[in-house]
Amino acid sequence: MGFEPILVQTVNGLVNGMILALVASGLTLIFGIMDVVNFAHGDLVMLGGFVGASTMAVTGNFWVALLVAALVIAVFGAALQVSTLRPLLGRDPLTTILATFGVSLVLQKYALWQWGPSARNLQEPITGRFDLFYLQYPWYRVATAVLAGAIIGALWLFLKRGTFGIWIRATTQDRIMASAMGIPVPWVHTTVFAIGAAMAAASGVLFGPLGGVTQTMGSDFTLRAFIVVVVGGMGNLGGSILAAIFISLLEAYASLFVSPAQAVIVSFVALILTLLFRPTGLFVPTPK
Amino acid sequence: MTAATDRWDRPHWIGFAVVVGLLVAAPLVLPPFWQRFATEILIWGLLAMSSDILIGYTGMVSFGHSAFFGLGMYGAAAALLTVRPPNLWLAIVYGLVGAGLVAAFVAYFATRLRDIYFSITTLVFSQIFYVIIFTWTAVTGGENGLTFRQPHLAVPGLADVTFTPTVLHWFVVAVVALSYLLLRRITRSPFGMVLQSIRENEPRTRAIGYSVERYKIVAVLLSGLFAGLAGVLYAIQNKFAAPDFVFFLVSGEVIIFNVMGGIGTLVGPVVGAAFFLLLREGLSRYFEYYLIPVGIIFILMVIFLPQGFLGFLRRRLNQ
Numbered sequence: 001m002g003f004e005p006i007l008v009q010t011v012n013g014l015v016n017g018m019i020l021a022l023v024a025s026g027l028t029l030i031f032g033i034m035d036v037v038n039f040a041h042g043d044l045v046m047l048g049g050f051v052g053a054s055t056m057a058v059t060g061n062f063w064v065a066l067l068v069a070a071l072v073i074a075v076f077g078a079a080l081q082v083s084t085l086r087p088l089l090g091r092d093p094l095t096t097i098l099a100t101f102g103v104s105l106v107l108q109k110y111a112l113w114q115w116g117p118s119a120r121n122l123q124e125p126i127t128g129r130f131d132l133f134y135l136q137y138p139w140y141r142v143a144t145a146v147l148a149g150a151i152i153g154a155l156w157l158f159l160k161r162g163t164f165g166i167w168i169r170a171t172t173q174d175r176i177m178a179s180a181m182g183i184p185v186p187w188v189h190t191t192v193f194a195i196g197a198a199m200a201a202a203s204g205v206l207f208g209p210l211g212g213v214t215q216t217m218g219s220d221f222t223l224r225a226f227i228v229v230v231v232g233g234m235g236n237l238g239g240s241i242l243a244a245i246f247i248s249l250l251e252a253y254a255s256l257f258v259s260p261a262q263a264v265i266v267s268f269v270a271l272i273l274t275l276l277f278r279p280t281g282l283f284v285p286t287p288k
Numbered sequence: 289m290t291a292a293t294d295r296w297d298r299p300h301w302i303g304f305a306v307v308v309g310l311l312v313a314a315p316l317v318l319p320p321f322w323q324r325f326a327t328e329i330l331i332w333g334l335l336a337m338s339s340d341i342l343i344g345y346t347g348m349v350s351f352g353h354s355a356f357f358g359l360g361m362y363g364a365a366a367a368l369l370t371v372r373p374p375n376l377w378l379a380i381v382y383g384l385v386g387a388g389l390v391a392a393f394v395a396y397f398a399t400r401l402r403d404i405y406f407s408i409t410t411l412v413f414s415q416i417f418y419v420i421i422f423t424w425t426a427v428t429g430g431e432n433g434l435t436f437r438q439p440h441l442a443v444p445g446l447a448d449v450t451f452t453p454t455v456l457h458w459f460v461v462a463v464v465a466l467s468y469l470l471l472r473r474i475t476r477s478p479f480g481m482v483l484q485s486i487r488e489n490e491p492r493t494r495a496i497g498y499s500v501e502r503y504k505i506v507a508v509l510l511s512g513l514f515a516g517l518a519g520v521l522y523a524i525q526n527k528f529a530a531p532d533f534v535f536f537l538v539s540g541e542v543i544i545f546n547v548m549g550g551i552g553t554l555v556g557p558v559v560g561a562a563f564f565l566l567l568r569e570g571l572s573r574y575f576e577y578y579l580i581p582v583g584i585i586f587i588l589m590v591i592f593l594p595q596g597f598l599g600f601l602r603r604r605l606n607q
Contacts, residue, residue: 037404087591094349099590101540106583113577262423268412
């Protein structure tokens with residue numbers, strides 16, 4: 001095998017890694033602020049993809065579809081948080097796994113009911129290609145990675161600069177103290193969940209032209225996002241992004257040797273090794 | 289504590305005798321479809337009971353029970369396909385060995401982690417086994433799984449009968465009832481008490497001097513063995529083993545059984561399995577996407593009835 005397939009897989013891994021990072025940063029944000037392990041996160045990706053596909057069928061514009069999907073799923077996420085997760089606040093985090101697992105089941109079957117079992121492919125908004133060694137690499141893939149990076153960057157700025165971002169960070173650090181300082185903690189939770197859901201939806205639409213949207217893609221995304229979040233350190237935004245790229249690169253290189261279905265095992269093993277030897281996450285400073 | 293257990297001992301044994309009696313009589317009165325259905329409920333109930341050792345008694349939510357169940361199935365398949373004539377007892381032994389090995393492997397790694405990390409690790413392990421079984425077509429039959437012939441219920445020198453649905457039902461009743469008695473004994477033994485104290489307060493249990501990790505490993509191993517036994521029974525009932533049963537959604541369903549019926553009660557998970565399967569059966573006749581209402585009921589129960597049916601009932605009785 002030459003040097004070129006490895007470079008191609010590096011590009012592939014980076015692109016996939018950025019989409020995964022977009023999913024995982026929403027998941028880690030939600031976990032960090034309210035100790036909720038959102039088992040339905042991948043299904044929000046899937047739902048976003050379907051809403052995007054439907055919008056695109058009507059409007060014909062990819063970017064409108066992206067925006068509409070993010071907004072619709074944000075509102076849906078807020079409603080989900082208020083109805084299902086708010087009553088569980090303060091209970092064992094394990095109960096939130098159970099509740100969101102139920103949500104995931106419902107969403108999957110709902111998608112099957114509404115959109116049927118076949119995959120929806122979204123049209124690429126950018127059709128140009130450039131030469132990458134032996135193949136024509138689509139510009140859209142590069143644009144996806146850049147856009148995912150931009151959304152994560154915007155989130156980071158939002159958390160660092162805005163008043164609401166300060167509220168979110170305060171609530172993450174100490175829920176009770178934040179509440180005592182007059183921060184409306186329940187609404188901070190709802191908003192964060194909505195933001196996480198919108199990011200999931202955006203990745204669903206972005207992923208649409210690459211892999212197609214199917215009703216079963218949710219559990220796959222959930223599992224991979226979990227792996228990323230744990231490898232990067234639970235609740236750690238920067239760590240998740242690095243971990244997403246790391247895991248995607250690992251899988252991309254592994255698929256040079258085995259089938260993509262088996263390449264997943266590499267990331268599973270990475271997760272287990274991380275949990276055993278560095279349970280706080282790979283990309284965080286060693287806790288003292 | 290002892291007074292309370294004594295007070296409930298007699299009603300418990302009467303109830304147990306009545307339920308077993310009804311289950312034994314069931315195939316004589318039920319039409320074939322419901323007879324098969326009752327057998328299936330018992331098998332899923334055994335699987336749910338096995339995971340109750342972890343969820344209810346030790347406080348560890350395992351998402352890996354599909355792997356133990358599936359390995360039980362494939363273990364039984366291995367015995368039934370390779371040994372002529374197919375032997376029931378060998379199928380059970382192979383199934384238990386398969387599930388036990390996997391459980392030991394998972395237990396060794398996963399028990400070092402707690403709470404959600406334990407859940408995620410068990411989930412990931414079960415997915416690893418799923419991918420291996422799904423892609424290793426030469427040995428496991430891949431997506432299509434394996435089909436085989438049903439063994440005879442043969443006790444050397446005593447009896448040799450074929451598994452009619454009724455005989456199978458009785459056999460399953462016997463296995464599940466014995467497993468229940470065994471599990472009840474285990475959860476009430478000093479070992480079971482240590483498990484419950486791990487659930488209540490792990491650091492304190494450790495401080496008293498118990499080797500928490502070792503207890504957890506044994507708990508996962510036990511739980512995996514009983515789950516494997518359920519897998520063997522399911523394989524014998526349906527004459528096939530398929531990768532779908534190793535997929536983590538099965539583990540999720542088992543957790544739903546537990547939560548619906550009431551964790552930490554052993555009987556609860558069986559009740560939960562019966563409720564879930566009946567609900568599914570009833571709803572699927574009218575609505576193809578029956579899991580939507582079932583899922584909503586499950587979410588409502590997590591929020592409003594976290595103790596499940598039996599926990600709710602028990603609290604009512606104690607008032």
